[in-house]
Amino acid sequence: MTTKQLSIFLENKTGRLNDVAKILSESSINMKAFSIADNTDFGILRVLVSDTDKAYQILKQNGFAVKFTDVITLHISNTPGSLYSILDLLATANIYIEYMYAFSEGEQASVVIRPDNLEEAVKVLKQNNIQ
Amino acid sequence: MIWNQAAECMSREEKRRLQSQRLKELVARVYANCEPYRKRMQEAGVTPDDIQSIDDIAKLPFTSKKDLRDYYPWGMLSAPLSDIVRIHASSGTTGKPIVAGYTANDLKIWEEVGARCLAAFGMDKNDVFHVSYGYGLFTGGLGAHGAGQNLGATVIPMSVGNTEKQLLMMHDLGATAIACTPSYALYLTEALEKSGIPREEFKLRVGVLGAEPWTEAMRKEIEQRLQIKAYDIYGLTEIIGPGVGHECEFQCGTHLHDDHFYPEIIDPETGEVLPEGSTGELVFTTLTKEGMPLIRFRTRDLTRLVYEKCQCGRTTVRMEKILGRSDDMLIIRGVNVFPSQVEAVLCEMEEVEPHFFITVDRVNNTDTFDIQVEVKEQFYTDDIKGMVKLQKKVVAKLQSVIGISPNIILSEPRSIERSQGKAKRVLDKRKFQ
Structure with missing residues (x-):
C-alpha cells in the first residue's frame, strides 16, 4: 500500500520540468504518476517512477534536490463515490491529508495520498479492507 | 536667492x-x-x-x-x-x-x-x-x-x-x-x-x-x-x-x-x-x-x-x-546595504548555503531587493508550507541585521554561479540617469 515517491525541488523557470523528464527518459525510467505543487518562485515535483532508487541516484548526480517521501497508493474502482468512501474513512479517523493526486484509466483509478500520519492511515484503510 | x-x-x-x-x-x-x-x-x-x-x-x-x-x-x-x-x-x-x-x-x-x-x-x-x-x-x-x-x-x-x-x-x-x-x-x-x-x-x-x-x-x-x-x-x-x-x-x-x-x-x-x-x-x-x-x-x-x-x-x-x-555598498530604499552583511547572515544559518546573488531594481519608484539563496540538500522539504517557512526565516534574519526586508528566492542546489576569486554577487539594474 505504501510507495516511495520522489519529491524534487524545482525553480519556477521554463524548461526545468523538461530537464527532469529528459534525464529520466535517458535512463529508461518511466513516470507512472506525478503532480506539481508550486508558488511564485518554486515548485515541488512529486513523482512515482518505475525504478525509484535509480531515478533518485540519477537526479542527484544531475544536481537536483531530491527526496524520498512515503505515500499511500490505492487502486479503486473508477465509479462515483469510491473516492468519497476512502476520504470519509480518513476524515473520521482524524487523519489530515497534506496532498493527494489521482489518475484513472478504464475501470480502474489510482489515488496517491500523503497523510500527516502515514502509519495510522494505513491501519485505518487496512481495517476497512481497502488495498 | x-x-x-x-x-x-x-x-x-x-x-x-x-x-x-x-x-x-x-x-x-x-x-x-x-x-x-x-x-x-x-x-x-x-x-x-x-x-x-x-x-x-x-x-x-x-x-x-x-x-x-x-x-x-x-x-x-x-x-x-x-x-x-x-x-x-x-x-x-x-x-x-x-x-x-x-x-x-x-x-x-x-x-x-x-x-x-x-x-x-x-x-x-x-x-x-x-x-x-x-x-x-x-x-x-x-x-x-x-x-x-x-x-x-x-x-x-x-x-x-x-x-x-x-x-x-x-x-x-x-x-x-x-x-x-x-x-x-x-x-x-x-x-x-x-x-x-x-x-x-x-x-x-x-x-x-x-x-x-x-x-x-x-x-x-x-x-x-x-x-x-x-x-x-x-x-x-x-x-x-x-x-x-x-x-x-x-x-x-x-x-x-x-x-x-x-x-x-x-x-x-x-x-x-x-x-x-x-x-x-x-x-x-x-x-x-x-x-x-x-x-x-x-x-x-x-x-x-x-x-x-x-x-x-x-x-x-x-x-x-x-x-x-x-x-560594493548598495543604497536600497535609503538604507546602506553591504553584500558582506548578507553573507554573514547566511553563513550563520544552517539551512542555507553561503552562496547568494543579489538583484536590485527599481519598479514603480520603489527599490526591489531580491536575494537568491540555495537551501542545503537535507533541508528541502516535500511541501510548499515547509519551504515557505524556511523562506520567511531567512527574510526575518536578514531584516534584523540590515534593516530592510529582502525578497528571498529559494533556488536549486548549485544553481548560483560559483566563481573563482572575487565573486560577482550583485546586479544593480537601477538607472539613475
Whole structure:
C-alpha cells in the first residue's frame, strides 16, 4: 500500500520540468504518476517512477534536490463515490491529508495520498479492507 | 536667492587662494592634533611645510571609510572631546557605526551651507519648513533643521513616521517646504491623494529631497503629483551631512560648497588625480572643519566635476549625477546595504548555503531587493508550507541585521554561479540617469 515517491525541488523557470523528464527518459525510467505543487518562485515535483532508487541516484548526480517521501497508493474502482468512501474513512479517523493526486484509466483509478500520519492511515484503510 | 554672494560667486582665482590658505591651516591643525593623520603623513614623508597651495593636496594620503571604523569612536577627532558639542553617526557594515563629532563652529558651518541650499531652492524666512527626515544620529533631521533655522524659516521638526499626523500638521500649519527622502515624498503623495483633502488646502511648493539616489523620472512624478518643485540636497555624514551640495533653479548638477569641502576626482584604481572634466571617484577634504576634519576622504562615488560658472551666477563647482559606487555598498530604499552583511547572515544559518546573488531594481519608484539563496540538500522539504517557512526565516534574519526586508528566492542546489576569486554577487539594474 505504501510507495516511495520522489519529491524534487524545482525553480519556477521554463524548461526545468523538461530537464527532469529528459534525464529520466535517458535512463529508461518511466513516470507512472506525478503532480506539481508550486508558488511564485518554486515548485515541488512529486513523482512515482518505475525504478525509484535509480531515478533518485540519477537526479542527484544531475544536481537536483531530491527526496524520498512515503505515500499511500490505492487502486479503486473508477465509479462515483469510491473516492468519497476512502476520504470519509480518513476524515473520521482524524487523519489530515497534506496532498493527494489521482489518475484513472478504464475501470480502474489510482489515488496517491500523503497523510500527516502515514502509519495510522494505513491501519485505518487496512481495517476497512481497502488495498 | 544666493545666500552668501561672496562665497558662492567668488572668482576661481580668489577661491583657489582661499582654499590654499584653508588647506594649510587644516593640515597644520590635523598634524598637531590627530595621531592617525600625523602617522600617515610621516609614513608618506610629508610635513605641513610641504603644503603651500591647494595643488599640494595630491601629496597627502587618502582617508577611507575603513579608517573611520578602525579608529572608532574618537580616534579621528582633531579636537578634544570637551570641544565636541554634537555627535552624528551612520550605519556601518559590521554593526560598528561611523561616528562624527562636531564642534560649535562645525555646526555653524553646517547651518551656513545648509541655508545656502535652502536659499537656492527659493526658500526664505517666510517659509514654513516641515522636516520629515529622521531626527537622531542620522544627519538628515537635525541637519535640515539647523539649515532652516539659520535661514529664518519656521521649522516643524516632524521626523519620520505617522503619515496621517504629518499630513495634518502640514495642512494645518501651512507648510510651504518639506524635507524628506524622495521615496517618502512619493509615499506622502499617495497618502495625500487618499486622504481626500483638496490639494489647494496645502501651501506646499518646495521639496528638499535627498539621502538616497533618485531618477529624473521620479522627480517628474513627485513634481507633477505633489505639485511642488523638487530639489536635490546632497550630503555625507562623514563630511558634514546634508548641505555639502545642492541643485539650483536650473537643476544642472549639484553645486558643491567648495570653500568648505574641496572635491577632487581620482582614478579609483591608482589614486591619481584625474584631469579636469574626467569621470572618476569623488574625494573630499573638509577645509574648515574642526571636530573631525577629513583629508582626501574617498567617497567611492563615481562622478564628474564641472567648473564653468553656472547660469544661476554661482561659481561653486558642480557635480554631475553620481554614476555608481566604486565599491560594493548598495543604497536600497535609503538604507546602506553591504553584500558582506548578507553573507554573514547566511553563513550563520544552517539551512542555507553561503552562496547568494543579489538583484536590485527599481519598479514603480520603489527599490526591489531580491536575494537568491540555495537551501542545503537535507533541508528541502516535500511541501510548499515547509519551504515557505524556511523562506520567511531567512527574510526575518536578514531584516534584523540590515534593516530592510529582502525578497528571498529559494533556488536549486548549485544553481548560483560559483566563481573563482572575487565573486560577482550583485546586479544593480537601477538607472539613475
